[in-house]
Amino acid sequence: xxxxxxxxxxxxxxxxxxxxxxxxxxxxxxxxxxxxxxxxxxxxxxxxxxxxxxxxxxxxxxxxxxxxxxxxxxxxxxxxxxxxxxxxxxxxxxxxxxxxxxxxxxxxxxxxxxxxxxxxxxxxxxxxxxxxxxxxxxxxxxxxxxxxxxxxxxxxxxxxxxxxxxxxxxxxxxxxxxxxxxxxxxxxxxxxxxxxxxxxxxxxxxxxxxxxxxxxxxxxxxxxxxxxxxxxxxxxxxxxxxxxxxxxxxxxxxx
Numbered sequence: 001x002x003x004x005x006x007x008x009x010x011x012x013x014x015x016x017x018x019x020x021x022x023x024x025x026x027x028x029x030x031x032x033x034x035x036x037x038x039x040x041x042x043x044x045x046x047x048x049x050x051x052x053x054x055x056x057x058x059x060x061x062x063x064x065x066x067x068x069x070x071x072x073x074x075x076x077x078x079x080x081x082x083x084x085x086x087x088x089x090x091x092x093x094x095x096x097x098x099x100x101x102x103x104x105x106x107x108x109x110x111x112x113x114x115x116x117x118x119x120x121x122x123x124x125x126x127x128x129x130x131x132x133x134x135x136x137x138x139x140x141x142x143x144x145x146x147x148x149x150x151x152x153x154x155x156x157x158x159x160x161x162x163x164x165x166x167x168x169x170x171x172x173x174x175x176x177x178x179x180x181x182x183x184x185x186x187x188x189x190x191x192x193x194x195x196x197x198x199x200x201x202x203x204x205x206x207x208x209x210x211x212x213x214x215x216x217x218x219x220x221x222x223x224x225x226x227x228x229x230x231x232x233x234x235x236x237x238x239x240x241x242x243x244x245x246x247x248x249x250x251x252x253x254x255x
Contacts, residue, residue, distance in 0.1 A: 013040050016041065018099075018161070018206060020049060021084075035080065042098065050135070097109045097198065107197055112160075115156045135150075135154060143170070165180075166187070179211070191219050205219075205220070229247055
């Protein structure tokens with residue numbers, strides 16, 4: 001992919017939409033590679049990255065199809081996990097916002113950046129295990145400024161790392177993972193929600209492999225299902241040129 005895009009770390013920067021791990025057979029090499037790029041790489045946290053951090057901390061169990069054993073057994077494991085834990089949930093630059101999954105309809109990009117900072121502060125702080133231990137769960141599903149504590153943090157994490165569709169009221173439907181054409185009445189992709197407050201930016205994201213690549217003025221959704229043996233996709237922000245390479249299927253089939 002990087003050869004196809006003629007990526008030069010001396011003069012270019014590459015944005016990763018998250019899930020550096022558990023999406024193929026060589027999580028360790030991928031993680032080391034991106035970390036070694038330094039300032040030439042920007043990456044946001046995905047749900048699989050958080051899964052790895054939780055496993056490393058003894059908070060989550062390994063899943064049957066996980067492909068992260070090489071990271072957990074590596075001599076530089078702690079360095080890699082700490083580096084990953086310090087990645088942002090959301091990166092904003094000009095009129096572009098990079099996030100793994102999506103943004104709740106009520107959030108402007110500026111507000112979402114503030115909310116991401118709340119979670120990042122916990123993840124980077126001395127008590128980060130307290131957040132990890134209570135982070136998992138599907139409730140609450142809706143955003144409210146009155147939310148506090150773990151409920152507030154969980155909605156922020158779920159919105160930015162797990163969101164695909166919302167119901168008519170804007171609540172997340174987290175169990176839906178299929179193609180948009182399979183959505184039942186009342187389900188709307190988060191980026192098509194009426195009145196979405198982040199529509200003044202181009203959101204660069206991944207996560208929804210069944211959706212495939214979507215390129216439009218307010219959206220660059222780039223997960224083309226490499227883990228399922230389809231392709232890996234990148235887009236150049238300057239001119240929206242798309243680069244795509246074919247992939248082999250891997251055992252990593254967790255959502």
